[in-house]
Amino acid sequence: MRLPQNSDAQSIPRRKGESPCATCGIREMSVCAVLSDEELDRLAEIISATRFAPRQLIFQEGDPAAYLFNVTGGTVKLYKLLADGRRQITGFLFPGDFLGLALNESYAYGAEAVTEVSLCRFPRRKLEALLEEFPKMEKRLLGIASNELAAAQDQMLLLGRKSAQEKIASFLLILAHRAVERGGPPSPIDLPMSRADIADYLGLTIETVSRTLTTLKKNELISLAQAGQVEVLQRRKLEAIAQGS
């Protein structure tokens, strides 16, 4: 038997009649962007805001997919495991990203908070019922799925055919690009995740990640000023490396 999921997730109470969507900072970047104010009110009825501490499990692979989520703050990692503990991180999620897009009966992967995380939680059944009424939202989900599929194929190319240096360069540029999408600067790049997480995302070991970053630093393509931040010094060269010199 499995413990009920999220048993220790902090659910944030809400005063009656007050919609969390009203103050949602990432509404315009999320699934919700396509909804009218009235539709948003309907949606607000079924959602609840939740928070997770760093390293806290959001759900496990195989858990019944009772909820879908929107990331409203922090960084989430998705991963799959092999029997002997080898791990592949299949994605990092940032504010505005949708979590649980695999409308299956159970989750095909685990999800864990990397930083302090806040999520907007949708009961899956109720969301599916609402989708019947809001075809716009369904269309939006299909668009999101399309984009994720394209990103997954990029990641396969990275995992199957790129060298360690090409993987790291690609990774840094992807993070920079996503930061820009969220309205941030392209540099310095925030690295909220550990070396172990980066390694498991890129199909490398911790040591190779560390060594490769050191090499890029020695070659003055990047600088590692503060912990958890990378400054891009020579974007062009980094891009050239990422695409296979």
Next chain:
Amino acid sequence: MRLPQNSDAQSIPRRKGESPCATCGIREMSVCAVLSDEELDRLAEIISATRFAPRQLIFQEGDPAAYLFNVTGGTVKLYKLLADGRRQITGFLFPGDFLGLALNESYAYGAEAVTEVSLCRFPRRKLEALLEEFPKMEKRLLGIASNELAAAQDQMLLLGRKSAQEKIASFLLILAHRAVERGGPPSPIDLPMSRADIADYLGLTIETVSRTLTTLKKNELISLAQAGQVEVLQRRKLEAIAQGS
């Protein structure tokens, strides 16, 4: 400038009033399964059947996504390329599979016929218009996208964290499973693609694929009777290897 795509694809003429759907053998396994007879008639108006010879390009990465397809016969490979020619095959498609699910303006990957291929071709604009009327079909596409996303994550785990032997074992079992889905036997497994294609799908070299198959044969887990076919002798052991012993 790029040549017009599919310039040499053979478009199969159709007599007036005769729907190709009527004789479509894979209708029940495809997107079309959710449509009523009347809806299918509407869909039939916009489709055309096309054929491609082995090695023929169906479309290239970056081409404007004018058409979506349903595979009705044969095997298709999807791939992405790096600047220097390194290639990652991101998927093989078999009868019943949908091609082009990334409803973007341009294709995110190339598609090429592995064997003689027959496709049912939908003009993307017209299909999108029909989707407005057939929400069932849109829901079905979302379901297909969900499944592909889950498969993509499995493939990331394979590419990032599995050994050559584990990759080959996984690959054989995936093909067997998909053959069963299409109503075929689990063994022998058809391998319509070349060693080079298998290598580019698994992130290996041709030589490693060949050597690994030889080892599995020596250990009597499989046998390579005819070219292009693999018989599974010890499914349990193969599964154990695929999941990481």
Next chain:
DNA sequence: CGATATCTTGAGGAATCTCAATACTAGTGG
């Protein structure tokens, strides 16, 4: 039946991994 592509096998090399030691960082309590 010969020509060509594909596949298999072999030998050596290279990229990355493993194991181990050291350095750094952040949080804790004196």
Next chain:
DNA sequence: CCACTAGTATTGAGATTCCTCAAGATATCG
């Protein structure tokens, strides 16, 4: 405020898997 601890990151040396290059075997097709 500083020492201590635990976790995380870096660096080093050797091992290993897989790749590269090369030759030979097999299959395919005109």
